[in-house]
Amino acid sequence: MHPPPVRPSAAAVRRVFVPRAFVPLLLCCALLFGTAACGGDSDASPSATSSAERQKFAKTRFVANAGLAAGATYQWIVKPYRDGRFKSGADGRRFALVKAGLAGAFTYNRLKAALRNAKGDPTLAKAVAPLAAGVEALKDLPSKLRKGDSTEAVVGSFDGAINSVKDAGRSAGAEVKDKVPSAGELAKG
Template identity: 65%
Template sequence: MPRPVPLRRLLLALLLACAVLAGTTACGGDDKDSGASSSASPTGTSSAEAQKWAKTRFVANAGLAAGATYQWIVKPYRAGKFKKGADGRTFALVKAGLAGGFAYNRLKAATENAKGDPLLSKAVAPLTAGIASLKGLGTKLRKGEAGAGDIGMFEDVISGIKDAGKSAGAEVKDKVPSTSQLGG
């Protein structure tokens, strides 16, 4: 009498078969999509459309950086949460450090996005040195070593990005990211 094949092996074989046949009508593929390639790149994207998306991505990334900076760096600093002996200081510093790293990352992404629009790239170009100067501030905040000048630097860079966006027709508004987006 033949030994029955364990259910796990059957499921694994079926899964592998589906993976090999992905994109065809087998294993749940749709007949009407069988001629389309899943890796096809979009065609017909005009220069104006590409510029629009560059501005949209710039606004989204800069808005997240601005929101994180205000919510977890500027606001707690002004409330005295970073001072020695303050209630919740350690937690506030950790969140500020994460927000600083996140804001730096989003600002770098925003400057890359700005390169897709000629007007926006010219407006943002003078701010790249300021953004680069923020690189180590996340760690400095986390360790509790940041002072008023460091907080002011974040505020200045964010203000500059907002002004550059506004001058190029891409107004940036603060968007507070969730704590899971910060990595905490």
């Protein structure tokens, strides 16, 4: 048969079981104090990260809005003007002028948004600050385009504003490329 089980001495029990009882307690304390220590650092980290992220997103939004404005200006204002579609008696003149008027309103809207976006990045804000008055001057020009009034001057104003915004973006490290908006985006403004 089997011999009776041997019982460990009281000293042996203390050596083996006492440290095992403290392990969960030590782990809980380490987690509790470790979490508290990390919590203090988390207050400083998000503000630094979110500030950098805000600047990055400001440039990204600026480039997107300015790119849409540039694409609309070229596609529906500058290109049709160069093709002679705004001239009196040209085939589809009325339709081309209406699209140009919509594109002008869209361009004004996107440029205003781009200027607001630029405020999130100090370098970009400095670069585009002088352009605010030029963009604001575009406000009444879409109606002139729709009517066919002073098309050469109006087209020149839009083209000049877009080129200024592109130059300012380039100087601040935010390269703007033309992105032609869809007809739905154009209609929404």
